[in-house]
Amino acid sequence: MKRRVAFHAVDTHVKDGMRVGLGTGSTAVWAIRRIGEHMREGRLSGIVGVATSFASEMEAHRLGIPVRSLNDPEIGGEVDLAIDGADEVDPALHLVKGGGGALFREKLVAYNARRFVVVVEECKLVPHIGTGFPIPVEVVPEARACVLKALEALGAEWTIRHGSGKQGPVVTDNGNLLVDVRFPSPVDPEEMEIRLGLIPGVYETGFFTRIRPTVCVGLPSGEVRTLGE
Numbered sequence: 001m002k003r004r005v006a007f008h009a010v011d012t013h014v015k016d017g018m019r020v021g022l023g024t025g026s027t028a029v030w031a032i033r034r035i036g037e038h039m040r041e042g043r044l045s046g047i048v049g050v051a052t053s054f055a056s057e058m059e060a061h062r063l064g065i066p067v068r069s070l071n072d073p074e075i076g077g078e079v080d081l082a083i084d085g086a087d088e089v090d091p092a093l094h095l096v097k098g099g100g101g102a103l104f105r106e107k108l109v110a111y112n113a114r115r116f117v118v119v120v121e122e123c124k125l126v127p128h129i130g131t132g133f134p135i136p137v138e139v140v141p142e143a144r145a146c147v148l149k150a151l152e153a154l155g156a157e158w159t160i161r162h163g164s165g166k167q168g169p170v171v172t173d174n175g176n177l178l179v180d181v182r183f184p185s186p187v188d189p190e191e192m193e194i195r196l197g198l199i200p201g202v203y204e205t206g207f208f209t210r211i212r213p214t215v216c217v218g219l220p221s222g223e224v225r226t227l228g229e
């Protein structure tokens with residue numbers, strides 16, 4: 001289903017010559033692979049990718065998709081389209097992202113995309129975000145204790161994310177820590193994205209509420225339903 005919904009998004013939205021934001025995760029990777037397949041077989045040309053993580057950059061390199069920085073004059077700080085996954089989506093199409101730790105570059109690309117297409121399975125649709133799947137908060141290491149105190153003052157419960165393959169905390173592509181945050185009762189996601197962002201030492205959060213995405217939802221029947229169009 002992840003593959004099907006990602007293929008649908010690429011086949012529907014990616015056109016020749018586009019600057020495309022390449023998302024991160026087990027669903028978005030299928031969009032990168034589909035773009036690579038279309039380029040290889042001559043169905044797409046002139047695509048330039050902007051990666052949202054080391055992982056998506058490596059996948060694009062493997063497939064021969066040219067990758068540029070958002071700062072590259074050819075990109076000019078904006079992409080035509082970004083395709084990415086999400087951990088949760090609420091009825092207002094607010095998102096939680098960053099389950100795979102890639103939230104900062106994902107947000108930078110999504111918030112600077114002319115169109116942001118999200119690819120999810122139906123199980124990611126929830127009535128509220130912030131109470132179930134934890135909200136990842138990327139924290140500058142020096143600010144850890146201060147940020148944790150500030151999160152507690154907001155009533156949040158937190159866990160510092162640990163990984164496998166290395167002792168100690170997960171370190172992001174930007175050299176920061178990840179704190180997974182849960183609120184005991186529903187919060188206003190738009191307000192909370194702003195409030196968390198104001199804490200000194202918070203680098204970025206996994207609340208994505210200030211962009212209106214098109215959400216492609218893979219249904220168990222195999223069909224894809226589109227929300228937000």
Ligand SMILES: O=C[C@H](O)[C@H](O)[C@H](O)COP(=O)(O)O
Binds near residue numbers: 023028084086101102
């Ligand atoms: O950091 C990871 C990203 O935000 C992913 O797009 C998100 O976690 C969804 O990933 P998946 O498609 O693997 O569930």
